Amino acid sequence: MLIELKGVHKTYDNGQPLHVLKGIDLEIEKGEFVSIMGASGSGKSTLLNILGILDNYDEGEYHLAGKLIKNLSERESATYRNEMIGFVFQSFNLIGFKTAVENVELPLFYQGVSRHRRQEAAMAYLEKMGLTDWASHYPNEMSGGQKQRVAIARALITHPEIILADEPTGALDSKTSVEVMDLLTRLNREDGVTIIVVTHESGVANCADKIVHIKDGLIEKIEDNRQHHSSVFGADTIMK
Amino acid sequence: MRDLFIEIWESIRRNKVRTCLTGLAVAWGIFMLIVLLGAGNGLLNAFMGDSDDFATNTMNVFPGVTSKPYDGLKQGRRIRMTEQDMEMLRQPAFADHVDKVSTQATQGGYAMTYGRRYFRNIVLTGCMPDVEKVDRIQMHAGRFINERDMKSRRKVAVITHLHAKNFLSGSTDYDRLLGKRIKVGNLSFVIVGIRHGAENEDDRAVYIPYSTYKHLFSLGNRIDELNISFHDLETEAEAQAFEDEIRASLNAAHRVAPDDKRAFWIWNRFTQSIQMEKGRSLLITALWIIGLFTLVSGIVGVSNIMLITVKERTHEFGIRKALGARPGNILKLIVTESVLITAFFGYIGMLLGMIACKVLDLTVGQSKVELFGESFKMLENPTVGLSTAVGATVVLIIAGTVAGIFPAMKAAKVKPIEALRAE
Incomplete structure (x- = not known):
């Protein structure tokens, strides 16, 4: 079992307490492609942040690859994030003053990998994303799709246990959205990367083999979507 | 380490405005501090420069006019000093403090x-x-007037090196003049020594033995002044008490009212130098206070910009943290960047400050002001010691680092999820 959540609770306390996650139990195997769906405010992003050790939780247990992730110091959680998790964000979150290849290199920088080997690895992943020619370009010189592919390359470079994608197509047009989702699907099928996508778009969620529906801080149902007939991409859906 | 520097170089290169602003604050602070201290030093040197030319343990007494009637004598009586006054002060009663008594x-x-x-x-x-x-006379060649000259009333003279140079047509081979004869007025003297003459002042004194002078001008018993050198006076109060004691003895000897302060003019170089030293240290303290406040304003500038920098980069730090940057990495990044920027611009500010001091020296430093008929230099050597300049720069660098550390620690502590939300 790669990911194991047991009775995870999370309450935000900004003035008045907001109980966002009300006991989440979830298990995800290695090599799965899972999407987490829910309306805004359902707690799906909070869940993703907890999965990505970007945020802590109040109650319950979270095991990632056998390790209990609870009450970690900033230092430990940084190390776990670096080694086990690759992030793909809606707004790409590339560093503006770094070129594509430098952005991709960054996680390896924090592992202390030498400059030369970092560059080599980053170029290999950019090539895989078809961005060799864009390696020395800055993010503001690239299209949204290109930026997201750079971000995916950056997420992959440390060979993480899981890729966490938070609305990866949220800032992209529908054509590029399809391309990015195809890319993620291919990574899952061909390279066996475990991928968890958070989205509120059914078309995006349909790419996954398993859809976790969240409502009001609880898992409503877990849908087996290996047939991918939940909601076809692009066809009369809510996709832009 | 090299990676860290490349990382910092990248961020500096891509954020030129921010870097230049920080740099300006630092460079300006150091520049102002150095120019200020330099100008202050110049002022001090110009006004206090002469005080080192004389021994400070001396007192000169000049005769004046009585201001009070006393002992049957009316006021307004002109005092005449004689060699008896010298003899009186040489008595054992004054031996506790009086070293030598002489006249000229x-x-x-x-x-x-x-x-x-x-x-x-x-x-x-x-x-x-x-x-x-x-008078701390420096000899270039030969000797000064000695006791044997005095005893034998020799017609010998000590001239300045400026005279000597002229006599030798610019040569400095002063020894050649020793034993040569000069005429002053219609009197003939043998040169026994060449002393150093102050170049900027009009130093035209030719020294001859007092006994010779007395004989040549038939002074008899009368003396124009009393020069007393003393010892074992530590404080201003002690010196003042000693001065009062001398005055009292002289007043008594000349039948002057004990509280008459006009019969004798006493110029006490010791109390004067203490007062001068007081003024000097006051000026130095004032300079340092102003300088430190300038430095503080530089530090505030640096910390302000560091604060803005850190705030501006919170989102970037969030990304870095999500990718695995530990709090230490973030801290190191900010602090190293702040140290590098302050060091670089601090150095530039220091250089510019020193250049400005030099310019000050070459312009204002060369001009003179007329005051009470004498000309003074406005500034004399308005520079700051290299150690002071470097010290101030180091202080600013350290302060810049400390100023950077607090926002950096805050940034390092922010949870990545919060940092990522910042924009």
Whole structure:
């Protein structure tokens, strides 16, 4: 079992307490492609942040690859994030003053990998994303799709246990959205990367083999979507 | 380490405005500090520069006019000092403090000739041998007036090196003049020594033995001034008490009212130098306070910009944290960047400050002001010691680092999820 959540609770306390996650139990195997769906405010992003050790939780247990992730110091959680998790964000979150290849290199920088080997690895992943020619370009010189592919390359470079994608197509047009989702699907099928996508778009969620529906801080149902007939991409859906 | 520097270089290169602003604050702070201290030093040097030329343990007494009637004598009586006054002060009663008592006399307006060369307006000074020590006279060649000159009333003279140079047509081989004869007025003297003459002042005194002078000008018993050197006076109060004691004795000897302060003018170089030293240290303290406040404003500038920098980069730090940057990595990044920027611009500010001091020296430093008929330099050597300059720069660098550390620690502590939300 790669990911194991047991009775995870999370309450935000900004003035008045907001109980966002009300006991989440979830298990995800290695090599799965899972999407987490829910309306805004359902707690799906909070869940993703907890999965990505970007945020802590109040109650319950979270095991990632056998390790209990609870009450970690900033230092430990940084190390776990670096080694086990690759992030793909809606707004790409590339560093503006770094070129594509430098952005991709960054996680390896924090592992202390030498400059030369970092560059080599980053170029290999950019090539895989078809961005060799864009390696020395800055993010503001690239299209949204290109930026997201750079971000995916950056997420992959440390060979993480899981890729966490938070609305990866949220800032992209529908054509590029399809391309990015195809890319993620291919990574899952061909390279066996475990991928968890958070989205509120059914078309995006349909790419996954398993859809976790969240409502009001609880898992409503877990849908087996290996047939991918939940909601076809692009066809009369809510996709832009 | 190299990676860290490349990382910082990248961020500096891509954020030129921010970097330049920080740099400006630092460079300006150091620049102002150095120019200020330099100008202050110049002022100090210009006004206090002469005080080192004399021994400070001396007191000169000049006769004045009584201001009070006393002992049957009316006021307004002119005092005449005689050699008896010297003898009185040499008595064992004063031996606790009095070292030597001497006198000197001067007469100006003479022409001095050596061969075909001559000077006008020479001042002839009859002096005793102690003057060499009291006035800290430096000898270039030969010797100063000595006791044997005094005893035998020798017609010997000590001239300045400026005179000597002229006599030798610019040469500095002063030894050649020793034993040569010069004429002052219609009197002939043998040169026994060449002393250093102050170049910027009009130093025209030719020294001859007091006994010779007295004989030549038939002074008899009368003396023009009393030069007393003393010892074992530590404080201003002690010096003042000693001065009062001398005055009391002189007043008594000359039948002057004990509280009459006009019968004798006493110039006490010791109390004067203490007062000067007080003024000097006050000025130095004031300079340092102003300088430190300038430095503080530089530090505030640096910390302000560091604060803005850190705030501006919170989102970037969030990304870095999500990718695995530990709090230490973030801290190191900010602090190293702040140290590099402050060090670089601090150095530039220091250089510019020193150049400005040099310019000050070459412009204002060369001009003179007329005051009470004497000309003073406004600034003399307005520079700051290299150690002070480097010290101030180091202080600013350290302060810049400390200023950077607090926002950096805050940034390092922010949870990545919060940092990512910041924009």
